[in-house]
Amino acid sequence: MFNKSTSFQYEKTLKACGKGQKSAIQNLYKHDAPQMLALAFRILGNLSYAEQAVQRAFVTIWKNAHTYNEEVGPAKGWIYSILRYHIGALYKQNYDSIQAALQSRDSVLVETLSHLQAEINTEHAAHTGFHAFLEELPLEPQSCLINMYFSSGEQATTATLLNMPLGRFKENILLGLRHLSKKLNNFPYHADNEKIGEYVLGGLTGEEERHVLQLFNQDSTAASIALIWEDHFTHYLDQLPEQPLHPRLWSSIKHNLQNTEEASGILDIIHEHETPGLSGLLARVRETGKIVSNNLRLWKITSLILAICLLLIVSIFPSSSNMAKMIAVLSSPSQNSQAAWIVNVNQDGAARFKPLVQQNIDENLAMEVWVQPEIPSNDYRSLGTLKSTRAFTIEPENLGKVNPGQLFQISLEPIGGSTSGKPTGSVLYQGRLIDLSN
Numbered sequence: 145m146f147n148k149s150t151s152f153q154y155e156k157t158l159k160a161c162g163k164g165q166k167s168a169i170q171n172l173y174k175h176d177a178p179q180m181l182a183l184a185f186r187i188l189g190n191l192s193y194a195e196q197a198v199q200r201a202f203v204t205i206w207k208n209a210h211t212y213n214e215e216v217g218p219a220k221g222w223i224y225s226i227l228r229y230h231i232g233a234l235y236k237q238n239y240d241s242i243q244a245a246l247q248s249r250d251s252v253l254v255e256t257l258s259h260l261q262a263e264i265n266t267e268h269a270a271h272t273g274f275h276a277f278l279e280e281l282p283l284e285p286q287s288c289l290i291n292m293y294f295s296s297g298e299q300a301t302t303a304t305l306l307n308m309p310l311g312r313f314k315e316n317i318l319l320g321l322r323h324l325s326k327k328l329n330n331f332p333y334h335a336d337n338e339k340i341g342e343y344v345l346g347g348l349t350g351e352e353e354r355h356v357l358q359l360f361n362q363d364s365t366a367a368s369i370a371l372i373w374e375d376h377f378t379h380y381l382d383q384l385p386e387q388p389l390h391p392r393l394w395s396s397i398k399h400n401l402q403n404t405e406e407a408s409g410i411l412d413i414i415h416e417h418e419t420p421g422l423s424g425l426l427a428r429v430r431e432t433g434k435i436v437s438n439n440l441r442l443w444k445i446t447s448l449i450l451a452i453c454l455l456l457i458v459s460i461f462p463s464s465s466n467m468a469k470m471i472a473v474l475s476s477p478s479q480n481s482q483a484a485w486i487v488n489v490n491q492d493g494a495a496r497f498k499p500l501v502q503q504n505i506d507e508n509l510a511m512e513v514w515v516q517p518e519i520p521s522n523d524y525r526s527l528g529t530l531k532s533t534r535a536f537t538i539e540p541e542n543l544g545k546v547n548p549g550q551l552f553q554i555s556l557e558p559i560g561g562s563t564s565g566k567p568t569g570s571v572l573y574q575g576r577l578i579d580l581s582n
Contacts, residue, residue, distance in 0.1 A: 152176075154219035161209035169206050169401070173394065176223070177202075179378075182387040183224075184231050186294050188242055193234050195393050201227040203400045216364075217371025225374045274379040277327040281320055288316040292345045293380050299347040317342055328376060334369055344373040357483070361473050361575055471580055472552050474573035484573045487552055493540030499533045503572065505556075511572065512561045514553040517544065524566040529557065548579040 152175050160168035177198060184194035204226050212222055235242060278286055287306065295302040303313035321341040325331050334340070336359060342348060343356040359366040474485035484503075488496045497513070505511060513527040527538050553574040555567035562568045 154223065155214055158205075158209045158212045158219050158222070161206055162212065163210075169202065172205070172223070173202060173397070177389055177393070178386050179381045179384075180224075180227050181389060181393070182384040183381055184227065185387050186384055187231055188234060188238075190238075190242065193238060193242070194387075195390070195396070197227065197230045197234050198393060199396045199400065200230040200233075202397045204230070206401055215368075217368045218375035220378060221371035221373075221375030224378050225371060228374070274324070274328070274376055275382070277324055278320075278379075280327070281323055285316040285320040285323075288313055289320045289345070290380060290383065292317060292347055293377055295347060297347065298349070302347060317345065324376065331369060331372055332365055334363075334365055336366065337369060340366055340369045341373040344370055344377060357473075357475060361475070361578070364578060469580060470546065470548060470577045472575040472577045474552055474554060474575040477571055477574055485554065485575075487575070487577070489543075489546060489577065493543060493546075495538045495543050495546070496535070497538070498535045501533065503533045505531060508559060509556055509569075510559050510561065512555050512557045512567070512569075513538075514555065514567055515543070515546065516551045522566075524553075526561060526565075529559075529561045546577060548577050550577050551575075552577070 154172075157168050157172050161172070180198045180201065181194055184197040185191055188194050188197065201223075205223060212219065216222070278289070281289075288302075288308075291302050291306060292299065295305075299313060299317070300310050303310045306313065308316075318338050321338040325337050325341065331337055336356070339352075340356060340359070343353065348356070356366075360370070469491050470489040472487040472489075473483050474487065475483050484499065484501045486498045486500065488498070490496070503511065510529040510531055511533075512529045514524045515527055517523055517525050525544070527542065530536065551574060553567060553571050555562070555571050556569040557567070558569075
């Protein structure tokens, strides 16, 4: 089991990565890759998928470390939220094969984690902090929290594995989160603190997830709290057996880093005897828009996708001198809400729209983009129509002045757009601007 030192300086390491210091990403790999691989393997149940998740996470971290700011939350939470995001993407992409493999493994999940829990309670009896506070809880809430963190299913599925009614399972989860949030002293006050923690654990229904996603879209503090929960939950990794690293993993990471301008010529000081030719075995990191799920039920590990979108700008906006000034996440207003478009308003006042899903449009219809000129207001201004789901930019002179809180919408209209000056068809996606400069 892991016994990692807590003295590793994640903030300093991220800042060094952001400055292009190649030794920093290597130090992070040596320190955390075994834990990261163990977590990915536990959830995905497939070593190849787990290695892909870790590889994608390290490439994303390296390319976006310059966007990290200590004010958005703990650096370790930032790092592991990226990992869990990529685990979630791979989980969705390979859902059928992963579920088939998990059928036999999850039948022994409860027994295995009960043994690990007992070992932790023995080994960390003298510890303070997270483990000590966890041990103050009755064993049943402890078991619910631990099993939910490592589960790849919904709360109802995990409750069934524990032979527990769903209502009682949820009560245990909330009891545990409430206790931990009171004991751990780095949470800012928020009325939905426990619900955010429950979201980070995963397994919520579509309606429950929608509530938290709306919080992220409206309240930067909520997203910061999610990173704090993520940071605390990494203590659960102590309960996993170490997963040995194969040289091919670093070889694949290095290969992908070398394909970025920032990482050209990265040093090879981690594995001195790598096997040639293995660096291309794992898939390159794909566009975020290609890995957003169309079914939230499949997403166990989407814990921080909007936190990443809103505050960390991870894998969505490429490096640019025009840093985001404001951002909006447009999602479906329906119950099965999902992030669908990212709107990035830069310092020059231009708005960059980037799709996260592909939308099939009938040949007689078009998508029309709208913005509310004033707040509050029922007036709308059309920004144009589009036939295909593609990235596009609206220049400042066409966008006009925008402020935090303004609503963007994309509606389905006849070819040529609405003739009434406001959305007349179904509103497909909507979201409000959030100021990133504060």
